[in-house]
Amino acid sequence: DGGITQSPKYLFRKEGQNVTLSCEQNLNHDAMYWYRQDPGQGLRLIYYSQIVNDFQKGDIAEGYSVSREKKESFPLTVTSAQKNPTAFYLCASRPPGNSPLHFGNGTRLTVT
Amino acid sequence: GENVEQHPSTLSVQEGDSAVIKCTYSDSASNYFPWYKQELGKGPQLIIDIRSNVGEKKDQRIAVTLNKTAKHFSLHITETQPEDSAVYFCAASAGAGGGADGLTFGKGTHLIIQP
Numbered sequence: 001d002g003g004i005t006q007s008p009k010y011l012f013r014k015e016g017q018n019v020t021l022s023c024e025q026n027l028n029h030d031a032m033y034w035y036r037q038d039p040g041q042g043l044r045l046i047y048y049s050q051i052v053n054d055f056q057k058g059d060i061a062e063g064y065s066v067s068r069e070k071k072e073s074f075p076l077t078v079t080s081a082q083k084n085p086t087a088f089y090l091c092a093s094r095p096p097g098n099s100p101l102h103f104g105n106g107t108r109l110t111v112t
Numbered sequence: 113g114e115n116v117e118q119h120p121s122t123l124s125v126q127e128g129d130s131a132v133i134k135c136t137y138s139d140s141a142s143n144y145f146p147w148y149k150q151e152l153g154k155g156p157q158l159i160i161d162i163r164s165n166v167g168e169k170k171d172q173r174i175a176v177t178l179n180k181t182a183k184h185f186s187l188h189i190t191e192t193q194p195e196d197s198a199v200y201f202c203a204a205s206a207g208a209g210g211g212a213d214g215l216t217f218g219k220g221t222h223l224i225i226q227p
Contacts, residue, residue, distance in 0.1 A: 004155075040121070042201065042219040043156075090155050098144040098163075098205055101215060103155030 003027065004104035006091050011109045013085075021076045021107045023091030032074040033092040033101065036060060043090065049074055078109060085111045114139040116204050118218025126226050131192055133221045135202035136184040144205040145185045146215075147176060149198045156201055160187070189223075197225045 004025045013019045025032065031050050035043040045058030049068040063082025068074055078085045088108050092101040115138040125131045135145075143164040148156035162169045162176045162185065169176050173192075178185040185204075189196055202218040 006155075009153075040219070042118075042217040092155075100146045100158045100161055101156075103148075103157070105155045106153070108153075 004091055004093055004102055006089075006104035006107050008107060009105070011107055013109070013111050015111055016080045017111075018077055018079050019085075019109065019111075021078065021089055021091075021109070023074045023076065023104060024072055025074075025091075025093045025102075025104075026072060027093055027095070027102060028071070029093035029095050029102070030071065031094040031096075032068070033094070034058075034064070034066065034074070034076045035090040035092065037088040037090055037106075046076065046089075078111075085109060114142060114204055114206060114216040116202060116216045116218045118202050118221060120221060121219065122222045122224070124224040124226055125192055127192055127194060129192055131189045131196070131223055133187045133200055133202070133223070134184060135186070135204075135218050136182075137204040137216075138183065139204070139206050140180075140183065141206040142183075142204040145176070145178060146203050146205075147187050148201045148203070150201065150220075151198045159200075192223075192225050194225050194227065197223060199223070 007022045033048045034046040044060050046064050047066040049055035065077045088106050090106045091104045094101050118135045146161035149159045150156040160174050160176050173190045175188040199220045199222050201220050203215045205215045
């Protein structure tokens with residue numbers, strides 16, 4: 001079954017620690033995305049990558065970092081510089097052309 | 113850039129009735145309009161989409177209409193069922209490639225189906 005796998009589903013961290021969220025896809029999509037979702041908000045774009053070894057900042061990139069060493073993988077690191085890291089994080093990929101995003105099932109991060 | 117407004121933020125309907133969610137967009141170059149359904153604790157799933165060369169598209173109980181002149185599009189769900197309860201997002205895209213600016217999302221509508 002092709003799809004996007006995000007792990008873990010729930011993640012708890014202490015304030016001041018960096019944490020990395022995993023995203024793997026076997027859809028052979030070039031483009032991958034990270035979104036943040038807060039209650040009552042839409043989906044806000046953190047980072048995106050259109051090709052291996054290349055990525056761009058989205059609307060709310062401050063306090064986050066990413067890497068794209070492999071086509072299948074696009075991990076997101078939430079750094080201690082992110083002031084409000086507690087949120088639901090969604091990874092997505094997209095085939096070429098004007099086409100829909102395919103989402104993973106998200107990781108809920110809680111920082112205390 | 114593109115701006116997408118979605119209304120209402122919450123919609124409660126009786127089971128069996130119809131539900132309508134409306135979105136407006138600002139960029140007249142937008143030509144692709146997907147709708148996503150998100151169930152609690154899961155990622156959004158595409159339920160229907162429409163392109164600007166079409167005014168309406170139906171898939172069983174779900175339909176989407178597009179008015180390019182007025183720059184608005186709507187999701188219609190008929191004969192609502194309890195499993196339709198979820199958050200629905202609209203989006204608009206003017207991008208031809210896979211760039212991030214290809215999809216702008218509305219803030220979502222929480223649809224509640226009352227038994």
